[in-house]
Amino acid sequence: MAMDLTFLGTGSAYPSPHRGASALVLRTEGECWLFDCGEGTQTQLMKSQLKASRITKVFITHLHGDHMFGLPGLLCTVSLHCTSTAGKDHQPVEIYGPIGLRKFLRVTLGLSSSQLLFPYVVHELVPTADQSPSEGLLDPKMTSCDEGLHPQEVQGRTIHLDPAHNSYTLIENEQVVVKAFRLYHRIPSFGFVVQEGDRPGKLNVQKLKELGIKAGLVYGKLKTGHSVVLENGVTVFPSDVLEDPIPGRKICILGDCCSLVGNAGQQLCHGADVLVHEATLDDTQKDKAMEHGHSTPSMAAEFAKACQAKQLALYHFSQRYKPPALLKEGDEDDVMELKRQAAALLNGQEVILAEDFLTIVIPIKKGV
Numbered sequence: 001m002a003m004d005l006t007f008l009g010t011g012s013a014y015p016s017p018h019r020g021a022s023a024l025v026l027r028t029e030g031e032c033w034l035f036d037c038g039e040g041t042q043t044q045l046m047k048s049q050l051k052a053s054r055i056t057k058v059f060i061t062h063l064h065g066d067h068m069f070g071l072p073g074l075l076c077t078v079s080l081h082c083t084s085t086a087g088k089d090h091q092p093v094e095i096y097g098p099i100g101l102r103k104f105l106r107v108t109l110g111l112s113s114s115q116l117l118f119p120y121v122v123h124e125l126v127p128t129a130d131q132s133p134s135e136g137l138l139d140p141k142m143t144s145c146d147e148g149l150h151p152q153e154v155q156g157r158t159i160h161l162d163p164a165h166n167s168y169t170l171i172e173n174e175q176v177v178v179k180a181f182r183l184y185h186r187i188p189s190f191g192f193v194v195q196e197g198d199r200p201g202k203l204n205v206q207k208l209k210e211l212g213i214k215a216g217l218v219y220g221k222l223k224t225g226h227s228v229v230l231e232n233g234v235t236v237f238p239s240d241v242l243e244d245p246i247p248g249r250k251i252c253i254l255g256d257c258c259s260l261v262g263n264a265g266q267q268l269c270h271g272a273d274v275l276v277h278e279a280t281l282d283d284t285q286k287d288k289a290m291e292h293g294h295s296t297p298s299m300a301a302e303f304a305k306a307c308q309a310k311q312l313a314l315y316h317f318s319q320r321y322k323p324p325a326l327l328k329e330g331d332e333d334d335v336m337e338l339k340r341q342a343a344a345l346l347n348g349q350e351v352i353l354a355e356d357f358l359t360i361v362i363p364i365k366k367g368v
């Protein structure tokens with residue numbers, strides 16, 4: 001199954017003509033999952049090859065405006081392009097994010113009298129008090145939702161930290177598991193891990209021949225994990241004829257942070273195929289970055305190294321860093337320097353400098 005990751009916005013703080021505000025899309029066959037939705041994400045989507053109508057899930061790392069101001073507008077525009085008949089059978093768009101997101105959407109959609117032609121649901125993650133300075137925590141009065149659901153809203157879940165695993169389980173089925181883990185930022189922030197399920201290994205044709213099994217229905221049964229009884233009464237189990245399972249792909253996307261809370265992040269991101277980490281300022285401005293709850297390239301690289309991530313993609317650059325193509329003679333802030341700083345720590349491991357509309361293809365792994 002094809003899988004790719006497209007950056008729609010790689011700038012921090014606000015959208016500019018050369019960098020959109022935070023947003024990226026993980027696409028698997030037919031479905032688009034949007035991670036963060038800064039202001040202007042809908043126009044970035046229109047400029048890309050992706051279709052906004054294919055967005056089935058949205059994950060918001062934290063409630064800073066550069067990560068979510070685009071969401072109500074995007075939902076309204078998707079609705080405008082949705083025919084009323086398509087809307088009827090529409091599964092709710094599932095939106096995950098920190099507590100307060102439900103209220104934000106209710107108020108913005110409600111006050112603007114916005115009706116959607118499809119349902120939506122907000123599942124809220126409850127942060128812990130150690131994810132930000134105390135002034136970054138929202139007063140429960142501000143996030144309470146007593147005024148009732150928006151007409152198109154379906155009641156969502158409230159997801160608490162699982163203390164045994166130090167993480168939040170958002171989605172869990174045979175195809176995929178999505179978990180969130182805690183980050184430290186000026187306000188509570190989260191990282192998300194998308195772990196694709198393992199696939200059954202290849203059929204060992206030699207063994208099948210030896211057992212006298214001919215290609216056909218029996219092959220399919222064994223491949224899908226069912227044992228079969230042969231005419232001679234012998235039972236063949238899938239494990240007898242299947243090679244090792246093909247490991248699923250792992251994509252990790254971290255929101256704004258200057259550190260992690262607890263060790264779940266490192267464990268969950270272990271061996272990530274792609275690790276997306278912010279690098280707002282370069283290493284020479286580490287104090288300033290940390291003061292604002294942000295990371296530098298070497299901080300991102302340290303984490304990627306600890307996780308043994310296969311690829312590190314940096315994003316969320318200060319708007320002072322123009323894309324390399326726009327760099328002029330004499331410009332002091334060279335974004336390529338950020339790549340060099342991360343690469344210096346990673347001994348040749350791949351570092352990707354994300355730019356708006358960059359797509360990273362994540363190929364299916366080969367059996368081990």
Ligand SMILES: [Zn+2]
Binds near residue numbers: 012013064256316
């Ligand atoms: Zn940000």
Ligand SMILES: [Zn+2]
Binds near residue numbers: 256
């Ligand atoms: Zn932020």
